[in-house]
Amino acid sequence: MLRDITLGQYYQADSCLHRLDPRVKLIGTLAYVISLFLFKNITVYVIAAVFLWSVIKLSKVPFSFMVKGLKPVIMILLLTVVCNMLFTPGTSVISFWKITITYEGLKMAFFMTIRFIMLIVGSTIMTLTTTPNQLTDGLESLLAPLNKIKVPVHEVAMMMAIALRFIPILMEETDKIMKAQIARGADFESGNIIKRVKAMLPLLIPLFVSAFRRANDLAMAMEARCYRGGAGRTKMKPLIYKISDKKALVCVGIYMAVLIAGGILGNRLPI
Amino acid sequence: MEMIKIKNLIHEYIRRDEEENVVDIKRAVDDISIDVKPGEFVAILGHNGSGKSTLAKHINALLYPGEGTVWVNGMDTSAEENLWKVRESAGMVFQNPDNQIIGSVVEEDVGFGPENMGVPTEEIWQRVEESLKAVGMWQYRKKSPNRLSGGQKQRVAIAGVVAMHPKCIILDEATAMLDPSGRKEVLRAVRALNMVEEVTIIHITHYMEEVIYADKVFVMDQGKVVMEGTPKEIFSQVEKLQKLRLDVPQVTLLAHELKKAGVPIEDGILTIDELMEQLDKRK
Numbered sequence: 209m210l211r212d213i214t215l216g217q218y219y220q221a222d223s224c225l226h227r228l229d230p231r232v233k234l235i236g237t238l239a240y241v242i243s244l245f246l247f248k249n250i251t252v253y254v255i256a257a258v259f260l261w262s263v264i265k266l267s268k269v270p271f272s273f274m275v276k277g278l279k280p281v282i283m284i285l286l287l288t289v290v291c292n293m294l295f296t297p298g299t300s301v302i303s304f305w306k307i308t309i310t311y312e313g314l315k316m317a318f319f320m321t322i323r324f325i326m327l328i329v330g331s332t333i334m335t336l337t338t339t340p341n342q343l344t345d346g347l348e349s350l351l352a353p354l355n356k357i358k359v360p361v362h363e364v365a366m367m368m369a370i371a372l373r374f375i376p377i378l379m380e381e382t383d384k385i386m387k388a389q390i391a392r393g394a395d396f397e398s399g400n401i402i403k404r405v406k407a408m409l410p411l412l413i414p415l416f417v418s419a420f421r422r423a424n425d426l427a428m429a430m431e432a433r434c435y436r437g438g439a440g441r442t443k444m445k446p447l448i449y450k451i452s453d454k455k456a457l458v459c460v461g462i463y464m465a466v467l468i469a470g471g472i473l474g475n476r477l478p479i
Numbered sequence: 480m481e482m483i484k485i486k487n488l489i490h491e492y493i494r495r496d497e498e499e500n501v502v503d504i505k506r507a508v509d510d511i512s513i514d515v516k517p518g519e520f521v522a523i524l525g526h527n528g529s530g531k532s533t534l535a536k537h538i539n540a541l542l543y544p545g546e547g548t549v550w551v552n553g554m555d556t557s558a559e560e561n562l563w564k565v566r567e568s569a570g571m572v573f574q575n576p577d578n579q580i581i582g583s584v585v586e587e588d589v590g591f592g593p594e595n596m597g598v599p600t601e602e603i604w605q606r607v608e609e610s611l612k613a614v615g616m617w618q619y620r621k622k623s624p625n626r627l628s629g630g631q632k633q634r635v636a637i638a639g640v641v642a643m644h645p646k647c648i649i650l651d652e653a654t655a656m657l658d659p660s661g662r663k664e665v666l667r668a669v670r671a672l673n674m675v676e677e678v679t680i681i682h683i684t685h686y687m688e689e690v691i692y693a694d695k696v697f698v699m700d701q702g703k704v705v706m707e708g709t710p711k712e713i714f715s716q717v718e719k720l721q722k723l724r725l726d727v728p729q730v731t732l733l734a735h736e737l738k739k740a741g742v743p744i745e746d747g748i749l750t751i752d753e754l755m756e757q758l759d760k761r762k
Contacts, residue, residue: 340583341583341584341587369581370581372583373580373581373583376625377577377625422575422577425573425575425578425579426578426579426581428541428573429579429581430581430591431541431566432539432541432566432570432571433581433592433595433639433640433643434566434567434592434595434643435595436563440597441594441597442593442597442598442600442603444587444590444593444594444600444603444607445587
């Protein structure tokens with residue numbers, strides 16, 4: 209069971225979005241996120257929603273999966289809505305005791321909610337259609353120019369890839385150590401929070417020791433296989449822009465242009 | 480020319496305290512000289528702490544000789560300019576399968592070595608296909624290594640080494656963490672490589688039954704080579720092996736005991752078939 213856990217939430221499907229170059233998806237997501245914050249009027253959100261909806265349809269990922277991405281942030285969302293409703297000054301709509309809800313507050317909360325939901329659903333699409341490995345590859349390639357100012361881009365990407373590979377292994381190990389300690393009478397479940405944190409100690413120490421040992425072994429195995437950093441390395445799966453990738457970039461460009469035009473026009477409308 | 484030539488190799492592990500004073504010196508490899516010819520299957524036996532893993536690391540230039548010299552394919556491992564060439568020609572498979580697989584997909588892991596060597600993309604794919612087929616793991620190429628059994632993981636690790644086209648593969652207790660069926664899988668793959676591709680194999684182990692197919696066996700104890708010869712020659716000396724705290728295969732032990740009890744059979748019986756043959760002859 210523990211073995212099935214992977215970071216991110218990749219959803220296996222065969223869609224044109226899945227086949228897209230990870231760099232295009234990263235750029236697209238970035239453009240989309242920026243687009244949400246450029247203007248604040250209905251027209252823009254309608255355009256963004258249409259774009260988002262067509263991307264969701266293209267991805268072939270069931271909509272329920274995107275909603276799952278919203279679950280962990282629902283508390284933050286509620287909090288911002290309530291704060292915005294209560295503390296925005298303006299013309300009052302309802303007022304009782306010391307609380308006043310204003311027209312501006314309602315408007316603000318409404319926009320915030322839409323923006324938030326669209327932001328999260330949009331970025332979830334990227335993680336749902338891209339494997340963690342593709343993501344690291346894409347990041348490595350996009351950030352490659354930083355190499356010139358001596359940022360070790362390849363090394364960081366390699367570290368991320370290795371971390372991804374070892375997460376399930378360390379999870380399994382945690383499970384094993386936990387069972388071993390329970391068999392020796394350790395109690396992880398009862399007591400107050402301080403007691404519980406203290407009880408984690410006999411779990412964490414062996415885990416750390418073993419993680420270091422693994423790191424040492426892995427470093428040696430990598431060296432034995434001629435690993436010597438990024439220089440002079442070739443790629444088994446190089447990232448090459450295909451025609452479909454270029455088309456997708458054009459689509460993102462069109463979307464941005466339409467959105468900016470809509471935003472400027474929408475600002476003139478009296479909503 | 481020898482594939483591997485080790486001459487008077489000495490390696491010491493030195494432990495120092497905080498003030499850099501030497502606390503303890505342990506001689507892990509003590510004046511060893513070994514020659515291995517191309518295409519040979521060599522087994523190195525010894526119990527824990529006999530120095531066999533240290534010896535293996537010298538062949539891959541993961542350690543440098545304290546004294547003496549190691550030549551791999553004619554290259555001196557202590558010369559820095561040879562380092563990567565040595566590691567390309569002598570690949571190494573380690574004990575723990577989990578700790579040596581780098582990729583999160585089988586094929587990516589096999590491609591890791593060639594990537595490091597700067598092999599062009601198309602050739603990497605070709606090499607990956609060849610080596611995965613050579614160890615019989617081709618159908619698992621898209622799988623995550625976490626979903627494989629120990630024996631399968633170790634075969635992937637071997638494929639990862641084979642993809643670098645080494646002349647020699649060192650298995651540093653590569654079967655120690657596997658169950659019996661996993662060990663058989665790995666050994667079958669290794670023997671096939673040895674016979675079909677004529678890759679030199681150095682198999683380091685403490686399982687006696689794994690060395691019966693070797694061309695040559697070295698037995699190590701306390702950093703020294705104490706016995707050397709064909710498996711038959713080694714296993715003829717049951718008492719000496721027992722003194723070195725090594726388990727003799729059950730068949731060999733049985734034959735030895737039978738002989739001691741007065742049944743006239745040859746020394747150094749390695750397989751059940753051999754013993755049967757010998758016993759049949761007596762009828």
